[in-house]
Amino acid sequence: MPEPIKYICSCCGKEHEEWPALAFIAPDNYDHLSDEEKEQLGELDTDFCTITYPDHTDKFIRCTLTQKVTDHCEDMEYGLWVSLSDKSYQDYKDNFDNENHKTKYFGWLCNDLPDYEFNDNIPTTVLTKLGNDRPEIVPHNDFEHPFVHDYYNGINKAEAERRIRDMLEKTSAND
Numbered sequence: 001m002p003e004p005i006k007y008i009c010s011c012c013g014k015e016h017e018e019w020p021a022l023a024f025i026a027p028d029n030y031d032h033l034s035d036e037e038k039e040q041l042g043e044l045d046t047d048f049c050t051i052t053y054p055d056h057t058d059k060f061i062r063c064t065l066t067q068k069v070t071d072h073c074e075d076m077e078y079g080l081w082v083s084l085s086d087k088s089y090q091d092y093k094d095n096f097d098n099e100n101h102k103t104k105y106f107g108w109l110c111n112d113l114p115d116y117e118f119n120d121n122i123p124t125t126v127l128t129k130l131g132n133d134r135p136e137i138v139p140h141n142d143f144e145h146p147f148v149h150d151y152y153n154g155i156n157k158a159e160a161e162r163r164i165r166d167m168l169e170k171t172s173a174n175d
């Protein structure tokens with residue numbers, strides 16, 4: 001496990017450990033394919049993913065999601081994928097290098113976070129950012145789900161640290 005990076009927090013003046021972003025390198029839809037299917041149907045890079053079936057193509061982009069932490073100066077960052085409509089995906093792709101492109105899309109969340117059960121897809125709004133940072137995911141607040149509840153109400157620092165620890169342990173187990 002890498003040594004945590006420490007810094008003096010500008011908010012409270014105390015020393016904090018920098019939290020890594022909890023990032024998924026692919027949407028689950030891609031992860032669940034066999035190696036052969038990935039080869040034949042899938043395309044994946046750092047920001048875009050497509051899965052091409054005989055009758056349609058599923059399209060995904062990589063975004064970020066900020067999980068509010070109630071008793072800490074810093075929030076937690078997730079790197080997550082959403083699926084977009086053909087039209088939204090094309091618009092995002094066409095404007096990928098355009099620093100002044102500010103818009104929003106509808107997207108379905110495409111990663112099952114390990115701390116929740118997902119029986120339904122979570123509807124989200126995807127907000128592109130000026131200056132080419134990855135777009136921000138905002139789950140629809142009228143959708144009943146513990147993940148949506150936590151997004152709007154926050155989690156505590158102990159819970160955030162537990163999630164980070166679990167993720168780091170899982171990642172190093174896969175190496």
Ligand SMILES: [Zn+2]
Pocket residue numbers: 009010011012013014016073074
């Ligand atoms: Zn602080």
